[in-house]
Amino acid sequence: MTRHDVPLGGRIRRFRDGVMTQQDLATAAGVSVDLVRKLEQGRRNTASVASLHQIARALDVPLGDLIGPARMPEQAPAEGVAALRFAVANVDDLTGESEAGEPLSLAEAERELTYLWGTYWSGKYDRLTALLPPALASLRATARATGSPRASELVAQGFWAAGSTLIHLHQSDAAYIALRHAIELAGYGNDQLLAAALRGSMAWQLLTAGRFTESEAVALRMAERVEPSGESFFPHLSTYGSLIVTAATAAARRGNRAQARSLIDTSAEVAHRIGGDRDDYNSVFGPSQVAMQSVDVNVQTGEYGQALESARIMPHNAAGLPIAARARHLTDRALAHSRLGHHEQASTLVLTAEQMAPEWAKRQQLLKSVTRDLLRGSRTRDPRLRNLADRLNVT
Numbered sequence: 001m002t003r004h005d006v007p008l009g010g011r012i013r014r015f016r017d018g019v020m021t022q023q024d025l026a027t028a029a030g031v032s033v034d035l036v037r038k039l040e041q042g043r044r045n046t047a048s049v050a051s052l053h054q055i056a057r058a059l060d061v062p063l064g065d066l067i068g069p070a071r072m073p074e075q076a077p078a079e080g081v082a083a084l085r086f087a088v089a090n091v092d093d094l095t096g097e098s099e100a101g102e103p104l105s106l107a108e109a110e111r112e113l114t115y116l117w118g119t120y121w122s123g124k125y126d127r128l129t130a131l132l133p134p135a136l137a138s139l140r141a142t143a144r145a146t147g148s149p150r151a152s153e154l155v156a157q158g159f160w161a162a163g164s165t166l167i168h169l170h171q172s173d174a175a176y177i178a179l180r181h182a183i184e185l186a187g188y189g190n191d192q193l194l195a196a197a198l199r200g201s202m203a204w205q206l207l208t209a210g211r212f213t214e215s216e217a218v219a220l221r222m223a224e225r226v227e228p229s230g231e232s233f234f235p236h237l238s239t240y241g242s243l244i245v246t247a248a249t250a251a252a253r254r255g256n257r258a259q260a261r262s263l264i265d266t267s268a269e270v271a272h273r274i275g276g277d278r279d280d281y282n283s284v285f286g287p288s289q290v291a292m293q294s295v296d297v298n299v300q301t302g303e304y305g306q307a308l309e310s311a312r313i314m315p316h317n318a319a320g321l322p323i324a325a326r327a328r329h330l331t332d333r334a335l336a337h338s339r340l341g342h343h344e345q346a347s348t349l350v351l352t353a354e355q356m357a358p359e360w361a362k363r364q365q366l367l368k369s370v371t372r373d374l375l376r377g378s379r380t381r382d383p384r385l386r387n388l389a390d391r392l393n394v395t
Contacts, residue, residue: 009041009042088174088177101134116158121323123327136158139155160201163182183202196239202218219247234280238286241285245290287320331353343374347384
């Protein structure tokens with residue numbers, strides 16, 4: 001067995017050995033000694049994200065070292081992705097087996113989801129793929145233990161994070177299963193805006209699958225159901241605005257420029273009512289998101305000059321967007337510059353996007369396509385661009 005093949009419990013034992021006892025580790029980490037013992041003995045192979053963080057901190061090692069690179073898709077693609085696929089298609093309820101999972105308090109589950117979504121929006125899919133299977137097991141155990149509507153909503157958000165990650169890993173079938181589970185689980189809760197946001201995510205998945213007409217229809221149907229009237233609180237407005245901007249993107253991709261522009265204008269009015277960028281229901285919406293999607297819509301409809309003009313309205317240099325979204329915005333701008341023959345500007349933007357979110361970049365076909373086009377240009381001799389192409393495996 002190589003060093004990378006050592007299971008989680010073996011790594012804990014190796015880091016702990018000679019430094020602290022199992023009880024010392026449990027006390028320092030704020031977890032039960034029974035959990036530490038079962039992990040080291042191989043009777044438990046998973047723990048919650050919160051517990052893993054606490055154990056890593058107590059051992060004074062990075063979380064990635066504790067989890068182990070063999071579980072990361074960068075090192076072992078089949079293992080990492082397969083584990084996540086199995087997690088979203090769990091059949092323990094059919095086999096009668098008891099799923100291993102550590103129940104959390106609702107507050108702990110909320111903190112766990114905050115970390116998972118933060119990891120997602122940072123574009124760190126390798127780490128997220130390793131963390132999601134145990135997280136889903138813990139969230140499901142929490143729902144079984146409490147039976148509360150809020151717990152169902154939290155499990156729904158866990159499946160949502162899994163589905164969104166699987167889309168980036170090009171596992172569209174498993175992503176669809178995860179999002180369908182999320183929508184079903186949200187139905188047991190009381191949060192209608194969460195149910196609406198999940199349908200917006202389904203519309204986005206349909207968009208990535210090339211099902212543009214269906215994507216637009218799903219987003220608009222939900223938007224009609226939650227359209228604000230009169231005075232509305234900000235989460236309501238941002239959820240509605242996110243649905244509209246998704247529909248605009250779908251309309252642009254199916255070639256309906258007039259519809260796309262009309263929807264972008266509507267989303268801009270909503271963003272103006274909010275007055276700033278917000279992060280509600282694991283999605284950012286506000287002036288920055290509208291500016292980003294305005295660029296995307298113009299790129300998709302072939303209006304590259306207008307795309308660059310739209311980029312000028314981006315507030316605070318896109319600081320209101322998460323890292324992965326900012327990198328995507330730079331890539332859209334790079335495509336516009338490339339198509340207009342601005343090779344140096346385009347090269348700078350793709351290099352910046354990759355530097356900003358290297359894990360995200362490895363899985364982005366648009367970034368690879370722009371880089372490939374730039375390499376074919378007679379004026380692109382920058383060795384940094386060729387090095388980027390090597391890192392992205394672009395020929």
